[in-house]
Amino acid sequence: xxxxxxxxxxxxxxxxxxxxxxxxxxxxxxxxxxxxxxxxxxxxxxxxxxxxxxxxxxxxxxxxxxxxxxxxxxxxxxxxxxxxxxxxxxxxxxxxxxxxxxxxxxxxxxxxxxxxxxxxxxxxxxxxxxxxxxxxxxxxxxxxxxxxxxxxxxxxxxxxxxxxxxxxxxxxxxxxxxxxxxxxxxxxxxxxxxxxxxxxxxxxxxxxxxxxxxxxxxxxxxxxxxxxxxxxxxxxxxxxxxxxxxxxxxxxxxxxxxxxxxxxxxxxxxxxxxxxxxxxxxxxxxxxxxxxxxxxxxxxxxxxxxxxxxxxxxxxxxxxxxxxxxxxxxxxxxxxxxxxxxxxxxxxxxxxxxxxxxxxxxxxxxxxxxxxxxxxxxxxxxxxxxxxxxxxxxxxxxxxxxxxxxxxxxxxxxxxxxxxxxxxxxxxxxxxxxxxxxx
Ligand code: SAH
Ligand code: SF4
Ligand code: F3S
Numbered sequence: 001x002x003x004x005x006x007x008x009x010x011x012x013x014x015x016x017x018x019x020x021x022x023x024x025x026x027x028x029x030x031x032x033x034x035x036x037x038x039x040x041x042x043x044x045x046x047x048x049x050x051x052x053x054x055x056x057x058x059x060x061x062x063x064x065x066x067x068x069x070x071x072x073x074x075x076x077x078x079x080x081x082x083x084x085x086x087x088x089x090x091x092x093x094x095x096x097x098x099x100x101x102x103x104x105x106x107x108x109x110x111x112x113x114x115x116x117x118x119x120x121x122x123x124x125x126x127x128x129x130x131x132x133x134x135x136x137x138x139x140x141x142x143x144x145x146x147x148x149x150x151x152x153x154x155x156x157x158x159x160x161x162x163x164x165x166x167x168x169x170x171x172x173x174x175x176x177x178x179x180x181x182x183x184x185x186x187x188x189x190x191x192x193x194x195x196x197x198x199x200x201x202x203x204x205x206x207x208x209x210x211x212x213x214x215x216x217x218x219x220x221x222x223x224x225x226x227x228x229x230x231x232x233x234x235x236x237x238x239x240x241x242x243x244x245x246x247x248x249x250x251x252x253x254x255x256x257x258x259x260x261x262x263x264x265x266x267x268x269x270x271x272x273x274x275x276x277x278x279x280x281x282x283x284x285x286x287x288x289x290x291x292x293x294x295x296x297x298x299x300x301x302x303x304x305x306x307x308x309x310x311x312x313x314x315x316x317x318x319x320x321x322x323x324x325x326x327x328x329x330x331x332x333x334x335x336x337x338x339x340x341x342x343x344x345x346x347x348x349x350x351x352x353x354x355x356x357x358x359x360x361x362x363x364x365x366x367x368x369x370x371x372x373x374x375x376x377x378x379x380x381x382x383x384x385x386x387x388x389x390x391x392x393x394x395x396x397x398x399x400x401x402x403x404x405x406x407x408x409x410x411x412x413x414x415x416x417x418x419x420x421x422x423x424x425x426x427x428x429x430x431x432x433x434x435x436x437x438x439x
Pocket of ligand 3: 012013014015016017049050051052083084167168171172203
């Protein structure tokens with residue numbers, strides 16, 4: 001038997017890219033590849049890229065440049081670009097960086113084995129199609145290796161919302177839901193391999209409408225099916241759009257025991273004028289009423305969100321409306337970004353905000369978010385939470401896991417194993433995590 005070839009994958013961007021990198025590694029496993037942790041001994045390097053902001057996209061080229069020496073030493077080394085930059089820029093990548101042998105878009109990962117063979121024959125391989133066949137079915141021949149207690153599972157991909165700032169509808173394509181039975185099969189498989197918590201993924205996950213036994217299933221319907229899977233303890237999902245927050249999903253947050261009390265529900269801005277210009281088709285008020293209903297169903301739910309500051313034409317008054325909304329919601333987590341112009345999106349053509357003003361707004365928003373985040377985290381002290389332990393901590397004898405609210409919790413104690421789910425009393429709140437003791 002020949003030596004296995006080594007594959008180094010570096011993943012940028014969102015959780016779906018993390019899931020996709022696992023699938024690509026499995027697909028190339030069939031070609032005799034095993035993963036390696038460093039590019040230095042790799043026979044193939046794959047960058048799984050993100051196009052969401054300019055910085056993310058540009059990083060790819062500087063990273064590629066760093067492989068020049070390696071490729072000179074090792075002419076057989078193949079370099080590939082996958083993910084959303086691959087989809088958005090295609091052949092342009094090979095023109096700009098001749099080191100690149102392979103460019104594959106997110107909808108074509110199941111074709112990687114043939115593409116790899118092509119590069120071994122000395123040709124360049126490019127595939128950025130949106131093929132008809134179900135890539136997930138073609139990617140399913142998985143090894144039964146044991147894995148950690150948490151896993152991602154893509155249930156929906158793509159987006160039809162076309163927010164005026166966003167590249168996702170172009171890089172991931174139209175919204176597609178996977179059939180429910182395949183997702184449930186995959187969940188069973190994950191549980192058999194040691195997984196206890198599954199995060200369902202989709203760019204617009206709550207628009208899920210995959211085929212079920214009695215017609216299309218909603219995300220809530222799918223969650224209730226997964227709730228029946230023995231050995232699966234926790235279900236999460238991300239990312240949701242406010243307009244697809246259906247009644248049955250809100251209700252599930254109140255009644256489905258495995259569904260965790262944490263919800264990522266991006267609003268982007270608190271100004272109706274800007275929301276309209278963003279093509280978000282909800283208002284600040286409708287979003288706030290929605291959160292009221294979610295909190296009525298599950299009072300202790302921790303909310304999280306995304307914000308863009310400095311969107312074209314945003315005034316100080318618009319920004320103030322965002323601050324007011326944040327003040328009202330009080331997020332347990334929130335991610336805020338300075339608007340980044342994305343070529344080809346509608347907002348790219350509009351009057352840009354002065355970058356210094358945008359920087360200043362971002363700082364103020366982040367300070368407010370951090371204050372709330374800290375207050376909510378500090379409020380956990382004295383409470384009992386359930387922690388799913390994921391890995392050893394930095395200190396000897398320490399284990400780290402996540403509470404149902406997604407807070408990191410450090411616990412000292414012997415006899416805790418990775419994958420244990422235990423009751424913990426919170427004793428202390430630090431900068432980014434909680435500390436507690438076993439009950
Ligand atoms: N599908 C998810 C996530 C999209 S990308 C959703 O609909 O929410 C994650 C976040 O990146 C977005 O919520 C938005 O806040 C931010 N983002 C997207 N495009 C951006 C841009 N052009 N500039 C700055 N931030 C952006
Ligand atoms: Fe992008 Fe999300 Fe808007 Fe879709 S809903 S266009 S993924 S920000
Ligand atoms: Fe980035 Fe593509 Fe995810 S642009 S955020 S990797 S969907």
